[in-house]
Amino acid sequence: MKNNLNNMEGLDIYLSSMSQDDFKQKGMEVQPVNYKSMPLISWDIYMENYQNMLVASKKKMELSEVTTLAKKYQWQNDLNLVFSEHEYEAIIITDIKQNIIWVNEGFTKMTGYSQKFALNKTPNFLQGKETSIETKNRIRSKIMQNKPFKEIIINHKKDSTTYKCEVNIIPLYNKETTHFIALEKQVV
Known part of the structure; x- marks a missing residue:
């Protein structure tokens, strides 16, 4: 496999060095691609921007699912406000x-736990x-007060390692509270 990979890399270099005339003389239908080189710093800036766009897109999709x-x-909660006010990695919605x-x-x-595993369980x-x-006990008490709050808790991943988790819990209501949303992120 490694030998084939080296041959393919050699072919790639060979083809990329060919001009239009070389392709025509050899009767090849493949057209060479003219790449403009970019300085490495440009690539870093591009990739950082691309990563930011992916994160923003994912958060937009999550907001859409929560809005559904x-x-x-x-x-009746203003979910746009909820999402804009809190940084998070994980979202949990409970009844x-x-x-x-x-x-x-x-x-x-x-956490390492799948969505399928988590459904119908409590975050305990x-x-x-x-x-x-x-x-x-503090979290339980604050949930009973039915008001938004923030707490830091040590949780355990599927592989049993611990992590410190900042949890923002917000009651979701229509005429009364029906659900809770927890926006969570790891902290050091």
């Missing part, structure tokens, strides 16, 4: 009993021996 749920459950009804891809990247499965009982 908002229509279904008739939430009033804290059963997970939706998570984003960022949840899987952060992320907690373990390193999770502070005091923090768990």
